[in-house]
Amino acid sequence: MAAPQTAKSPGDTSDQEKSGIRSPAASIAPRVFWPSAIIIVAFVLYATVFKKSAQDVISKVQTEIISGVGWYYTALVSLFVIFTLWVGIGRFGDIKLGKDNERPEFSMASWLAMLFAAGMGIGLVFWGVAEPLNHFTSPRPGVGDAVAERSEMAMVQTFLHWGIHPWAIYVVVGLAVAYAVHRKSRPISIRWALEPLFGDKIKGAWGDAIDTIAIVGTVFGVATSLGFGVLQISAGMGFQGWVDEPGTPLRVVLIVIITALATVSVVTGVGKGIKWLSNINMGLAAALMVFVLVAGPTLFILNGFVEDIGAYLQNLLALSFDTGASQGADGTAWVSGWTVFYWGWWISWAPFVGVFIARISRGRTVREFVTGVLLVPTLLTFLWFAILGGSALHRETVGEGGLVGEDGAVGTDSALFQLLDGLPGGAFVAGMTILLIVLFFVTSSDSGSYVVDVLASGGHPDPPTWSRVFWCAAEGAVAVALLIASGTGTSSLSTLQTVAIITALPFTFVMIGMCLATAKSFRREHHAYLAAQRKKQEERLIDQAVSAFEEGLENGNGTSSHGSKDSKDSVVDARTT
Numbered sequence: 041m042a043a044p045q046t047a048k049s050p051g052d053t054s055d056q057e058k059s060g061i062r063s064p065a066a067s068i069a070p071r072v073f074w075p076s077a078i079i080i081v082a083f084v085l086y087a088t089v090f091k092k093s094a095q096d097v098i099s100k101v102q103t104e105i106i107s108g109v110g111w112y113y114t115a116l117v118s119l120f121v122i123f124t125l126w127v128g129i130g131r132f133g134d135i136k137l138g139k140d141n142e143r144p145e146f147s148m149a150s151w152l153a154m155l156f157a158a159g160m161g162i163g164l165v166f167w168g169v170a171e172p173l174n175h176f177t178s179p180r181p182g183v184g185d186a187v188a189e190r191s192e193m194a195m196v197q198t199f200l201h202w203g204i205h206p207w208a209i210y211v212v213v214g215l216a217v218a219y220a221v222h223r224k225s226r227p228i229s230i231r232w233a234l235e236p237l238f239g240d241k242i243k244g245a246w247g248d249a250i251d252t253i254a255i256v257g258t259v260f261g262v263a264t265s266l267g268f269g270v271l272q273i274s275a276g277m278g279f280q281g282w283v284d285e286p287g288t289p290l291r292v293v294l295i296v297i298i299t300a301l302a303t304v305s306v307v308t309g310v311g312k313g314i315k316w317l318s319n320i321n322m323g324l325a326a327a328l329m330v331f332v333l334v335a336g337p338t339l340f341i342l343n344g345f346v347e348d349i350g351a352y353l354q355n356l357l358a359l360s361f362d363t364g365a366s367q368g369a370d371g372t373a374w375v376s377g378w379t380v381f382y383w384g385w386w387i388s389w390a391p392f393v394g395v396f397i398a399r400i401s402r403g404r405t406v407r408e409f410v411t412g413v414l415l416v417p418t419l420l421t422f423l424w425f426a427i428l429g430g431s432a433l434h435r436e437t438v439g440e441g442g443l444v445g446e447d448g449a450v451g452t453d454s455a456l457f458q459l460l461d462g463l464p465g466g467a468f469v470a471g472m473t474i475l476l477i478v479l480f481f482v483t484s485s486d487s488g489s490y491v492v493d494v495l496a497s498g499g500h501p502d503p504p505t506w507s508r509v510f511w512c513a514a515e516g517a518v519a520v521a522l523l524i525a526s527g528t529g530t531s532s533l534s535t536l537q538t539v540a541i542i543t544a545l546p547f548t549f550v551m552i553g554m555c556l557a558t559a560k561s562f563r564r565e566h567h568a569y570l571a572a573q574r575k576k577q578e579e580r581l582i583d584q585a586v587s588a589f590e591e592g593l594e595n596g597n598g599t600s601s602h603g604s605k606d607s608k609d610s611v612v613d614a615r616t617t
Contacts, residue, residue: 067497067503067504067506067507068496068497068498068503068504068507069248069251069496069497069498071245071248072248072251072252072255072495072496072498073496073497073507075248075252076252076255076256076259076496077510077514079252079256080256080259080514080517080518081514083518083521084514084517084518084520084521087521087522087524087525088520088521088524088525091524091525094525095525095526098525098526098535098538098539101538101542105542106376106380106538106541106542107372107373107376109380109541109545110363110364110372110375110376110379110380111363112548113379113380113383113384113541113548114360114361114362114363114375114379114380114383115361116383116548116551116552117205117208117209117360117383117386117387118205118360118361120205120208120209120211120212120551120555121204121205121208121360123208123212123555123559124208124211124212124215124410124414125410127215127406127410127558127559127562128211128406128407128409128410128411128414129407129410131566132406132562132565132566133405133406133407133410134405134406134407135219135223135405135406135562135565135566136223136403136404136405136406137215137218137219137222137223137401137402137403137404137405137406137409138222138223138402138403138404139223142222142402142403143403144401144402144403144404145400145401145402145403146400151400151401151404151412152412152416153322154397154400155397155400155412155413155416155417156322156416156417156420161265161480161483161484162265162266162268162269162272162477162480162481162484163265163268163385164202164325164421164424165269165272165325165456165473165476165477165480166268166269166271166272166456166477167198167202168424168425168428168429168456169428169429169431169432169443169455169456169458169459170450170452170453170455170456171198171201171425171429172194172195172198172425172429172430172432172433173194173429173432173433173436173443173444173450173455174450174452175190175193175194175195175197175198176190176191176194176433176436176444177444177448177449177450178374178448179193179194179197180193180197180362180364180371180374180375180378181364181367181368181370181371181374182366182367182371187437191433191437192347192348192351193351193355194429194433195344195348195351195352195425195426195429195430195433196348196351196352196355196359197359197378198425198429199348199349199352199422199425200352200355200356200359200360200379201378201379201382202382202418202421202422202425203352203418203421203422204414204418205360205383205386206382206386207413207414207417207418208414209383209386209387209390209551210386210389210390210393210394210397210413211409211410211413211414212390212394212551212554212555212558213230213233213390213391213393213394213395213398213551213554214393214394214395214396214397214398214401214409214413215398215406215409215410215558216233216234216394216554216557216558217230217232217233217394217395217398218397218398218401218402218404218409219233219558219561220232220233220235221398221399222398222401222402222403226499227498227499227500228395228398228399228494228495228499228500228501229247229251229494229495229498229499230250230251230254230391230395230495230550231246231247231248231250231251232247232499233554233557233558234246234247234250234550234553234554234557235557236557236558236560236561236564237553237556237557237560250550251495251496253546253547253550254391254495254547254550255391255492255495255496256543257387257388257390257391257543257544257546257547258388258389258391258392258488258491258492258495259488259492259511259514259515259518260388260518260539260540260543261385261388261389261392261488261540261543261544262389262392262484262485262488262515263515263516263518263519263522263539264385264388264519264522264536264537264539264540265389265484266295266298266481266484266485266515266516266519267519267522267523267536268536269298269477269478269480269481269484270291270294270295270298270481270519270523271291271453272453272454272456272477273294273474273477273478273481274286274287274290274291274294274453275451275453275454275457276454276456276457276470276473276474276477277290277474278454279454279457279458279461279470280457280467280470280471280474288523288524291523292520292523292524295516295519295520295523296516296520298478298481298482298485298516299485299512299513299515299516299519301478301482302481302482302483302485302486302489302512302516303486303508303509303512303513305317305482305483305486306485306486306489306490306508306509306512307505307508307509317479317482317483317486320479321476321479321480321483324472324475324476324479325424325476327472328469328472328473328476329423329424329427329428331463331469332427332428332431332459332460332463333427335463335464335465336427336430336431336434336463337430337431337434337439340430340434341426341427341430341431341434344426344430344433344434345422345423345426345427345430348422348426348430349422352422362375362379363375364376377537380541381537381540381541383541383544384540384541384542384543384544384545385537385540385541385544387544387547387548387551388540388543388544388547390547390551391491391495391547392487392488392491392492395491395494395495396487396491397413406562428456428459431459432455432459435459435462440462442458442462443455443458443459456473457470457473460473485512485515485516486512488511488515489508489511489512489515490503490508492511493507493508493511496511522535522536522539523535
């Protein structure tokens, strides 16, 4: 069966040839594929062969660089939220992400379901219980000591990290790509989103650099998530007594096995492996939520869900710009370890998720796109945390406790399994949860590999099998390298957080360019729309004047034959003009 063709305008073929991006018949875009591959392979070799040096570099980055970019990430992500609301609510909202009369490719229900699926992943399972508990036991500096205040602010802080801010990041990338692909018929590639700024330069070295940055950032972003997943899987196996020592060797073996499963899935394609695994994932995740809601403190969860949304909205503006500066070194360190990490993590995932939501949003208006992407996944994510995190907080504040150690520490890797162990059928549910994490591991890897391969193949929607296998293996290799380079204990988590922040940094400049390019394109389109509307209105007025004059002649209301001819000629001249 012939491969599907990349969406493009008739004149784009020669442009792709001139730019060095191969046609859909070719396997890869060499000026994007090879630099990306070399950077990733070099990192893997360095982190595994020169382990001590890699650990020293990571430690230096943690102490000297991360604290210096906190203000930048905080301000930038908040500006992304403002930009997203501006384009969605303002005069550009009616612009169609497709041709003017094109209908949406997917129904509203299917589209919203896929948006939620894009936001579900290992991260939600890993942090669902652990993050609210961590914020409760070690709150952001400035939060009071009262149990009720710490409990509420724990959920508010979690909502901040998983609410409209990450989805605004995805909107910036997804909207720019969707406009380029669906409205301007460009190939599926990050570079074309910046065409309004760079013009023809985007076909050369500038475009190659942009796509390379997107690929490297995505691979490290997905690898970070895989690292979280394998930390939790190994912790769950240790908690259940399946293994005696859930250390680095076990985690490496798990990454190898699950990456092999992901490779099988990505080879079978989107329509088979990825689709079926995604459906199973959603079913298991929904079942876990319903189980904890019913078996846990149901009324407390529902009351807390409503109350926490109100507290989130009340504190949203202040927390969005909070760098921790008013609390001194402790405040900035806390923000760097949590909020700045999340902003970097989401930005590293932005090319992957952005391309996905752009792909499924053909035919939507800008207003529909922004509203759907911002609100629906955010509310469902809040429900997830209200159920899992709310159950954990209830157990710690008014229940039997046991989720926080005597020293006040939270077992971040095993917190979910500790919660499930206190519910009916906990052992069975814990086993199913490990399966859920494994499947999320697989779908994150194969979906990420597919998107990276599309970018590395010049935007072709059906990239070759061998390169899909390569990128899937590369993500697993980077995850292994990160775990090896991180040492043991809590340093594994710290390393993953550091790498997410740093690898996302170059792509922030691409995203700033996307905002400028999108604003420029939308202004141009809006002005063209207004000009067309003015022209139509002028033509309508002239037509009305001519009709009225002709009707007057027919009714005998004309002046003289000579005057009638002159008047009619003047109207015709005006119409022609």
